[in-house]
Amino acid sequence: MMMRLGKLFVGLWLYGTAMVAILRAGLGNMPWDVLHQGLAEKIGLSVGMTSIVVGALVLLAWIPIRQKPGIGTVANVIVIGVAFDTMAPLFPENPALVVAVPMMLGGIVLNAFATVLYIGAGMGPGPRDGLMTGLVARTGGSVRVVRTTMEVLVVVVGFLLGGTLGIGTLLYAVGVGPLIQLFAKTGLGGPALARGADRVGECGSSSPEPAPVSAKAWLGRMRSAART
Numbered sequence: 326m327m328m329r330l331g332k333l334f335v336g337l338w339l340y341g342t343a344m345v346a347i348l349r350a351g352l353g354n355m356p357w358d359v360l361h362q363g364l365a366e367k368i369g370l371s372v373g374m375t376s377i378v379v380g381a382l383v384l385l386a387w388i389p390i391r392q393k394p395g396i397g398t399v400a401n402v403i404v405i406g407v408a409f410d411t412m413a414p415l416f417p418e419n420p421a422l423v424v425a426v427p428m429m430l431g432g433i434v435l436n437a438f439a440t441v442l443y444i445g446a447g448m449g450p451g452p453r454d455g456l457m458t459g460l461v462a463r464t465g466g467s468v469r470v471v472r473t474t475m476e477v478l479v480v481v482v483g484f485l486l487g488g489t490l491g492i493g494t495l496l497y498a499v500g501v502g503p504l505i506q507l508f509a510k511t512g513l514g515g516p517a518l519a520r521g522a523d524r525v526g527e528c529g530s531s532s533p534e535p536a537p538v539s540a541k542a543w544l545g546r547m548r549s550a551a552r553t
Contacts, residue, residue, distance in 0.1 A: 353491025395449020
């Protein structure tokens with residue numbers, strides 16, 4: 326149990342650190358932030374509040390794809406935020422391009438590794454990563470295809486709504502999925518990612534589907550995880 330907790334928190338801390346590197350590089354928002362920004366302009370909420378609303382809607386989308394929340398689902402929000410604020414002073418603001426490019430690329434690689442590490446703890450993914458693992462399980466698609474499709478769609482919708490993007494946004498959208506699949510092949514991602522780590526196409530999995538989860542049972546698990 327302690328090893329799983331350690332894996333969870335190290336992964337989430339590295340995830341927050343990767344976010345700092347990507348954002349401080351200044352080469353473009355992360356895909357979901359493009360969506361949050363564009364949607365915020367349309368509905369009149371702050372970007373932060375819009376992020377919360379979108380996260381809640383994504384959690385609701387877990388129900389039909391039979392994803393289960395856990396301690397990691399709650400820790401995802403808290404630990405990543407603390408890590409971001411703690412690590413931010415260690416990264417330069419407005420770096421020169423010769424520094425910004427390695428920061429951006431390193432951040433994308435670290436983000437993928439951190440995603441695999443914390444999901445591999447088996448204690449519950451965050452809202453958006455849970456959507457990925459759920460779709461991998463339900464559609465039989467590879468991690469690479471499912472995650473890349475998600476990120477590209479989010480970027481396109483966010484941009485059409487008025488969100489701003491850059492070269493870093495596009496690199497993240499097309500790069501993080503293949504990197505997650507690459508790291509998942511090491512076994513660090515556990516069963517949740519192993520199902521889609523070796524797939525090349527979008528479908529055709531013979532893996533058994535998880536048992537259905539009712540909305541009542543799902544919400545009960547969320548309350549239990551929050552109290553833990």
